[in-house]
Amino acid sequence: MEERDQILIERYLSGDLTEAERNDIELRRLGDPLFSQQIAEYEMAKEALKAYQRDELKKRFQRRDEVLDKKTDRGSSGGSVIWYILFGVLLVGLISWKLWLSPDKQTNEPPAIEQQQDNQELQDSMPMQETPKDEIEESPQDNNRQNEKRYQEIFAENFEPYRDDLVEPTSRGDDLSAIERMEVAYWNEEYDDVIKIYEELSPAMKQNDNLRFMQANAMMAAGRVKQGAIILSEIIRNGRSKFVGEAHWYLALAYLKSDDVENGRKQLEAYLRLNETKHRTQAEKILKEVN
Amino acid sequence: MSVLDTVYDAYRDDFLRWAGQRFPTAGRDDLLDAWHDTMIMFYEQVRDRKLTALTCEIKTFLFMIGYRRLIRMHKKSEKIDLPGEIDVNMQVDHSINEFTWDDEDAEKHEFLRAAVEELPEKSREILMRRFMDGQSIDEIMVGMDYSSQNAVSATLSRSLKKLKDSIIEKMALQKGWKNETRS
Numbered sequence: 157m158e159e160r161d162q163i164l165i166e167r168y169l170s171g172d173l174t175e176a177e178r179n180d181i182e183l184r185r186l187g188d189p190l191f192s193q194q195i196a197e198y199e200m201a202k203e204a205l206k207a208y209q210r211d212e213l214k215k216r217f218q219r220r221d222e223v224l225d226k227k228t229d230r231g232s233s234g235g236s237v238i239w240y241i242l243f244g245v246l247l248v249g250l251i252s253w254k255l256w257l258s259p260d261k262q263t264n265e266p267p268a269i270e271q272q273q274d275n276q277e278l279q280d281s282m283p284m285q286e287t288p289k290d291e292i293e294e295s296p297q298d299n300n301r302q303n304e305k306r307y308q309e310i311f312a313e314n315f316e317p318y319r320d321d322l323v324e325p326t327s328r329g330d331d332l333s334a335i336e337r338m339e340v341a342y343w344n345e346e347y348d349d350v351i352k353i354y355e356e357l358s359p360a361m362k363q364n365d366n367l368r369f370m371q372a373n374a375m376m377a378a379g380r381v382k383q384g385a386i387i388l389s390e391i392i393r394n395g396r397s398k399f400v401g402e403a404h405w406y407l408a409l410a411y412l413k414s415d416d417v418e419n420g421r422k423q424l425e426a427y428l429r430l431n432e433t434k435h436r437t438q439a440e441k442i443l444k445e446v447n
Numbered sequence: 448m449s450v451l452d453t454v455y456d457a458y459r460d461d462f463l464r465w466a467g468q469r470f471p472t473a474g475r476d477d478l479l480d481a482w483h484d485t486m487i488m489f490y491e492q493v494r495d496r497k498l499t500a501l502t503c504e505i506k507t508f509l510f511m512i513g514y515r516r517l518i519r520m521h522k523k524s525e526k527i528d529l530p531g532e533i534d535v536n537m538q539v540d541h542s543i544n545e546f547t548w549d550d551e552d553a554e555k556h557e558f559l560r561a562a563v564e565e566l567p568e569k570s571r572e573i574l575m576r577r578f579m580d581g582q583s584i585d586e587i588m589v590g591m592d593y594s595s596q597n598a599v600s601a602t603l604s605r606s607l608k609k610l611k612d613s614i615i616e617k618m619a620l621q622k623g624w625k626n627e628t629r630s
Contacts, residue, residue: 162604169607170577172584201611202578204559208571209579210487211560217483220455322468339471364472396474398467432460 161191165198227431244393250419251389304415310445311381311413314438317347317373318402335361342370350374365390365397376406385410401430405439417446455486458506462513470517477520485513494579558621562613570606577603 167173168181185192325339332340334356341349354362354371361367368387375384388407391397408423424443427433462485463478470478489509492498501508563571573591576582582590584599593599 208563
């Protein structure tokens with residue numbers, strides 16, 4: 157092909173021809189299969205440029221996401237993912253250890269996350285109950301007990317299952333799927349039903365961290381704080397739910413309820429590093445108090 | 448591009464929240480993918496001058512494109528109820544119907560993209576300026592410091608030919624490879 161034709165085709169593809177020139181090309185295409193084939197090949201080159209630009213735009217948006225997420229503490233670089241995974245594994249291990257493997261009440265260790273009535277029973281059987289009354293007025297045990305009571309109060313004062321338009325059901329009526337029924341039950345604060353309906357979900361849906369977040373909240377509302385906390389820590393570790401940020405808040409409350417102030421503090425600090433938070437004022441106030 | 452970034456940033460989080468409510472099981476990555484695709488489609492429509500004016504707010508327009516994208520992504524996996532407001536109450540610009548979601552052939556997309564990537568940087572730049580950014584010969588001459596319009600035209604046609612030849616070569620290789628694996 158002559159260079160003159162190449163330039164003509166380039167101008168044709170970039171829409172730079174006059175109407176007369178474009179008509180000439182169209183006529184030539186009709187009468188010359190080889191020329192038509194060559195134009196089709198050049199059109200594919202233009203398609204390739206589009207594909208390339210599409211990929212470049214995608215990369216550009218991913219870079220913007222990193223910047224935007226960094227502001228909200230949701231960075232997802234490879235390195236930080238590994239740290240999140242390690243942190244998550246550590247967290248789950250720690251919770252498991254706290255909850256199940258270390259229930260030795262003789263050491264004055266705070267009880268693990270349990271229902272409030274269970275906590276009271278455990279507190280009643282703790283050695284601090286036997287502290288002689290003629291000892292100093294505020295023994296460390298007394299302080300511990302007061303702190304523990306205060307953490308329970310913090311939980312009671314601040315815990316409310318997550319509620320905003322993200323969990324508002326979009327479908328109502330009789331012919332609802334299990335997910336929709338779960339949403340409606342959650343919205344109607346029927347938390348025992350939420351827990352039951354969750355069990356009806358398919359195995360794949362049970363892995364969905366958005367639904368698990370609702371499940372964790374429902375469990376905490378129903379007094380099953382321990383199970384709720386484990387789910388929340390997994391949601392944070394997975395990092396794929398839109399509720400990851402709020403999961404820090406609820407996990408902090410769960411830790412405080414179990415008298416694990418150190419981990420509670422860490423979760424509150426992580427929560428306050430986020431840009432968008434629903435419970436910022438409460439979290440700041442609690443952090444100030446526990447510090 | 449900075450305008451595109453501004454629009455992207457301004458509505459991204461609102462879209463994630465809004466779409467998250469309507470697709471409760473969608474993960475954050477799915478929602479982000481839909482938002483990326485939405486912005487790409489929007490950009491391409493403006494670039495190709497298929498979209499020149501809107502009769503609704505840009506936010507509403509983008510959200511509807513994203514919503515359609517998510518429906519398409521989730522159509523096969525679960526039941527989706529169209530919220531009434533989308534069909535009835537929202538005065539969405541009719542040009543939204545211009546948007547089509549072609550599920551590209553991933554293999555073809557990859558070798559097309561690779562052919563562009565393999566071009567010398569200057570060839571790639573001049574082609575992108577001309578065909579994607581819609582720059583005139585004069586604009587390219589100034590922007591890339593060419594000495595004359597003829598030099599721009601000649602470089603453009605050479606670069607385009609190089610790209611076309613590279614694609615044909617890749618297609619032939621792929622065809623040969625496919626024939627080999629079949630036989």
